[in-house]
Amino acid sequence: xxxxxxxxxxxxxxxxxxxxxxxxxxxxxxxxxxxxxxxxxxxxxxxxxxxxxxxxxxxxxxxxxxxxxxxxxxxxxxxxxxxxxxxxxxxxxxxxxxxxxxxxxxxxxxxxxxxxxxxxxxxxxxxxxxxxxxxxxxxxxxxxxxxxxxxxxxxxxxxxxxxxxxxxxxxxxxxxxxxxxxxxxxxxxxxxxxxxxxxxxxxxxxxxxxxxxxxxxxxxxxxxxxxxxxxxxxxxxxxxxxxxxxxxxxxxxxxxxxxxxxxxxxxxxxxxxxxxxxxxxxxxxxxxxxxxxxxxxxxxxxxxxxxxxxxxxxxxxxxxxxxxxxxxx
Numbered sequence: 613x614x615x616x617x618x619x620x621x622x623x624x625x626x627x628x629x630x631x632x633x634x635x636x637x638x639x640x641x642x643x644x645x646x647x648x649x650x651x652x653x654x655x656x657x658x659x660x661x662x663x664x665x666x667x668x669x670x671x672x673x674x675x676x677x678x679x680x681x682x683x684x685x686x687x688x689x690x691x692x693x694x695x696x697x698x699x700x701x702x703x704x705x706x707x708x709x710x711x712x713x714x715x716x717x718x719x720x721x722x723x724x725x726x727x728x729x730x731x732x733x734x735x736x737x738x739x740x741x742x743x744x745x746x747x748x749x750x751x752x753x754x755x756x757x758x759x760x761x762x763x764x765x766x767x768x769x770x771x772x773x774x775x776x777x778x779x780x781x782x783x784x785x786x787x788x789x790x791x792x793x794x795x796x797x798x799x800x801x802x803x804x805x806x807x808x809x810x811x812x813x814x815x816x817x818x819x820x821x822x823x824x825x826x827x828x829x830x831x832x833x834x835x836x837x838x839x840x841x842x843x844x845x846x847x848x849x850x851x852x853x854x855x856x857x858x859x860x861x862x863x864x865x866x867x868x869x870x871x872x873x874x875x876x877x878x879x880x881x882x883x884x885x886x887x888x889x890x891x892x893x894x895x896x897x898x899x900x901x902x903x904x905x906x907x908x909x910x911x912x913x914x915x916x917x918x919x920x921x922x923x924x925x926x927x928x929x930x931x932x933x934x935x936x937x938x939x940x941x
Contacts, residue, residue, distance in 0.1 A: 623681055634670040641666050702766070706786035709793055710778075716744040716904040717778050717793060717873040719764060724773030726759055733759045736773070746897045746905040757908035758798070761876045764906070765796045777874065795872035797880040800859045802851035807836055808843040811866050818869045826869035829895050831888050832861040856883055864892065877907040 641663055648654035719741040726734040734756045741747055749757045762768045763775055766787050775782040782790060802810055811823040823843070827833040835858060839845045851859030860883060867875060875896065881889055896905060 622684075626680060634667075637670055638663070638667060702787050704787075706789070707784055709780065709785055709789040713778055713793075713873070715873065715902060718743045718776075719874060719904065719906070720774075720776045721760070721763075722774045722776070724763065724770045724775060726756070726763065726768065726770050728759070734770070741904055741906060744899060744904055747907070749906060749908045751908075758878050761796060761798070761878050761906065761908065764874070764876060765794055766790050792870075793872060794874045794876065795867040795870060796876040796878065797863050797867045798876075798878040799863075800851050800856075801863060802847055802849065802854070802859060804847070804849050806841075806844045806846055807862070810847060810862060811843075811869050813866055815870055822869045822871075823865070826865035827861075829868065830861040830865040830892060832858060832865060857885060857888065860884060861888070861892070864896075868896070871902050873903055875903045875905045877905065879908050881907065882909055 642659075645654060645659035645662060649656055649659055719739070721737055721739045723736045723738060724734055725732065725736055733754070737756065737760070739760075749760065751757050759768065763770055764777075764782070766782065766785075769783060777785075777790070777793065807827075808820060808823055811826060812818045812820075820843070824833065827836055827843075836843055836845070847853055851862065854862065860880065864877075864880065867877075877896075881893060884892065895901070
């Protein structure tokens with residue numbers, strides 16, 4: 613808001629200045645010309661001609677001033693683009709993920725540390741998630757839950773320690789290979805396009821039938837089929853044309869449509885209504901699904917099913933608390 617006030621303050625000063633300059637020059641010209649006409653040093657016709665020429669020049673100058681707003685917008689856009697291009701790019705190298713791997717993935721952190729803006733978010737954190745395990749991570753804001761998921765998705769790199777997925781060191785893998793195995797839900801990342809395009813998200817391995825099945829499992833298909841255009845219904849950025857619950861279900865459907873081997877949910881279940889949350893969580897945590905799950909939350913998900921040789925908690929999954937120094941069962 614302060615930036616917009618400053619922006620319009622500058623524009624107002626420039627427009628007023630241009631108009632004031634036009635008035636002052638015209639007044640000076642008329643006064644000087646009138647004096648010369650009275651002294652018979654200038655004819656009245658010459659004065660009128662001079663006034664027309666000067667008024668035209670000043671009018672053109674004033675019009676140029678009115679176009680400065682577009683110039684400022686362009687310069688601001690170029691500056692923002694420069695900041696974007698200055699951001700560090702993701703590494704493009706790396707090895708492909710072994711093609712024969714299938715089923716839920718295992719994950720292991722070994723003494724992982726991460727510092728953000730001078731503050732240590734993770735300090736020598738260690739965690740192991742077995743294939744098919746469903747783990748809920750709880751902790752206060754700033755305890756490192758979301759940072760952990762960012763590390764596992766390859767958005768950030770740890771300053772110390774090792775992250776492994778199925779025994780493969782993650783920083784040696786191609787980002788495309790990693791994200792073909794891992795899906796993450798964070799926020800309401802919906803782009804301009806149809807419902808189908810938002811679920812498929814440009815992935816050739818996701819068919820229209822996969823998208824429909826994902827929408828059904830995320831409790832959104834009944835809404836979609838009631839819309840006049842169905843899955844071809846256009847959506848706006850950030851899901852502004854959807855309710856909060858519908859937008860959340862859509863991004864969850866996008867994540868499960870590709871059947872990832874590791875599913876990361878960053879506080880993506882907290883804002884669902886109780887009935888939808890119960891059914892969706894039961895589906896996501898079902899041991900028959902082809903993924904392991906890590907979910908961060910403020911309150912524990914409701915009684916999903918679980919299976920493992922280790923005993924789960926009474927809620928049916930494994931709860932780990934995050935304190936920045938590791939994750940304890």
